Amino acid sequence: MEAMKQYPDPSRIREELVQKYPAKVAKKRTKSIVINDPESIPEVQANVRTVPGIITQRGCSYAGCKGVVLGPTRDIVNIVHGPIGCSFYAWLTRRNQTRPETPEHENYITYCFSTDMQEENVVFGGEKKLKQAIQEAYDLFHPKSIAIFSTCPVGLIGDDVHAASKEMREKLGDCNVFGFSCEGYRGVSQSAGHHIANNGVFKHMVGRNNEVKEGKFKLNLLGEYNIGGDAFEIERIFEKCGITLVASFSGNSTVGQLENSHTADLNVIMCHRSINYMGEMMETKYGIPWMKVNFVGAESTAKSLRKIAEYFDDAELKARVEEVIAEEMPKVKAIIDEIRPRTEGKTAMLFVGGSRAHHYQDLFTELGMTTVAAGYEFAHRDDYEGRHVLPNIKIDADSKNIEELKVTADPELYQPRKTEAELEALKEKGLEINGYEGMMKQMMKKSLVIDDVSHYESEKLIEIYKPDIFCAGIKEKYVVQKMGVPLKQLHSYDYGGPYTGFVGATNFYRDIDRMVNNPVWKLIKAPWEKAGNGKGTELEAAYVTQ
Amino acid sequence: MLLRHTPKEVKEREGLTINPAKTCQPIGAMYAALGIHGCLPHSHGSQGCCSYHRSTLTRHYKEPVMAATSSFTEGASVFGGQANLLQSIETIFAVYDPDIIAVHSTCLSETIGDDLQQITKKASDDGKIPEGKYVIYASTPSFVGSHVTGYANMLTGIAEQFAQSTGEKKDQINIIAGWMEPSDMREIKRLSKELGVKIVLFPDTSDVLDAPQTGKHVFYPKGGTTVEELKSAGDSKCSLALGCISAEPAAIGLDKKCRVPFETVDMPIGLSATDRFIMSLSKAAGVEVPDEITAERGRLIDVMTDMEQYFYGKKVALFGDPDQLIPLTEFLLDLGMKPVHIVSGTPGMRFEKRMKEILQRIPGANFKNGLNADMFLLHQWMKNEPVDLLIGNTYGKYIARDENIPFIRFGFPILDRIGHSYFPNVGYTGSLRLIEKILGVLMDRQDREAPEEKFELVM
């Protein structure tokens, strides 16, 4: 709390942030900028439209659907139905790594597929070209699955990607073809696309293969997309603990894993925003409880493993988890002890994603650093304030258009993994069963929480707080660095990582140490600028020998 | 193998594009607008397009790329985007205070049928455009053409909406830059200065997308063609358009509006194209070519003769954009190399015709542009007739790795190396750099793969 004292009163800062906006915009933005109090969490306006003309970090629904959720599964052929750009920009740019079983196994992630819609397709409809494209993809690759993604013009011209997919699925016979209406204008950000993707994966993939695999402690890892190899590290830890991973949604995943995922006994959720729908739907249909975890941060990883062991309530597993923690932690501690003296007391700001701005605070805490301001790019109120606010969230016109699947218990496959009483008991023990407390509870009093921060606000924040590090994405990276402040990309990790688990934590410590202490930041001014450039500078020459 | 599913056998495709050798119009429009001083590009559509374009340009330049968006939601898509654009204009002038907003459309606003001319006129009538400030526009639907078309459309918009003729000709020449790097634009300015010719270069992204680190973020960096310069372009003696696809349309627009005659020359990449550029510029300005430029040329040709053995007969595959591919292919031929496979996703008969002419010297060369001319096809061709060198944007590295072929990054986007913003590919010096790069990868390969007894000290 000490650190906060150096800054002006946060309500003054808030005023300053919106000062330049036209009155209406200022009024709207003020509701998305709140001063935190973890004891009595204030309401944050979130998941609302960005004001036109504001330079925002946000992307679109298609990016959330294709880019985030479906992109990482390596053996689906993802065809983007629309003009070329949308598909081009999502081509390999998200860094979701994958490791096929053998060099011969399928992997289409390196490919970019598009129907490259032309003017005549916009005028006369593009369904024919789409079906042709599906046929060509099938003839070339014979994939198990083909997914179709609609981009902006598709919805407007009335192409029915679902009907086209169904027709092709029936025609091809051995290829599961399905479509997504994830046009970029749906919703207010990527978030709409996550929801649409969850619905599609749930409808068309989950539950297609009932074979129950070996394994005593079986779970799915939800909302982990294997950026920079994050899922690999979690897989390593699970294996060491004797936990069986049925499927990841969707880092390093395959169609087969997703289709079989309903045979797991627990869903653990990393990124709540992008995948909580899946957790809920699987609970209702199959009786699998879900639990919020966080593998970002060494302490958080240990905590999450203990929660999983607690859930399965097995003495052997609990013992094994403790062994693994005891084995891994000393290596982590040794590195923290070396680095922490150099990072202690420094400050960070995080404006990114739907969960990372929360998770990464744990790593900064481990480094002795303070988060002075944070916010999400496309989250909802529950990600800030906790899921208990869900009943109070107003459904506006933009969210109303996104389908809510009507899910009921499966007559054959529904099988509650725990009784109500057992679940209650677990909650008592502090497990976030079917719940999430959100980011704000963990943040300091008087820190700033800002949803959908604008470019203008970020620059102002940097001027006022002069943080030691700023975390955001590629669009912000060089702007912030031009201001002399290092920016850590938390979408692409600046092409580093993994940052999850024990190994990941140490990678992150090293990277942050490097960034905040890099001598290069001190070299920005030229010597003549420091010396007043020519003014009053007589040559200070001296003879070597007197 | 990263592209393990690409079969050798080529089958005709009509519906599916795989690994495109192009992207969409608005990104080109955004890039062109960044070359105007004090200009904020604005994407009229939903947020995603703008976010993708900014991200891609940022990855290519490792620089701030500022642009705003109309942030369409479903309502706007149904009722039209006028309200969104009007609000954008108001917000942008209040918050970001540019001199110019350069609006481009997207697939979405084009499909809806938003009329940018009418909306900007309304903004002006409603008093939403402050005194002395401008809102210009270009229509850039991505279901037509490619990113190159978008660049050309925005550039044409800039020329037509700013240039004025006062009736009095100025002793200056317009150089309309096709899509090239800030480093290339800087080099064009240096060459013109060397020749003693006063030019108006537009757009000009030097000192915008290669801005120095000063510890301050300058929202509108010092570079970019100024409004004054653009206005005066209508009084210039003539225009040189560098590239028939990306630059010529603006020259035509300028000629139509202000009667400024123009000549289209190739982008000066390689020896012959640079020769033609220097000839045209010296003729247009009525100046002699100074010895220093002749010496620059001499240095290039000197290296070409000294190292000819390493180029001669080597087969090359390339992909990219028309205005670069035309002179580059010609340059490779001048070096004695054999460009055997070429694709560009950008359509156009002019391009096709030029390439066919140039490629007459290589019977059997594969060339395709436009629809389904993609990197998947190029890769298949390469499996059927292997090459010694691949030239193209960063996405080529997947092919290069699978096929174990030396690879040079050239074009857009380059996401994994630096240099393109700082060191030109145009002019004699730029061509020398290209040669250096080609030699570098070819010789590195020879060094890596030579049997021990054939490992050479001197090359």
Ligand code: SF4
């Ligand atoms: S919708 Fe059109 S303009 Fe937008 S990214 Fe896609 S192709 Fe480009």
Ligand code: SF4
């Ligand atoms: S962690 Fe962030 S970037 Fe990743 S899926 Fe969640 S919200 Fe998106």
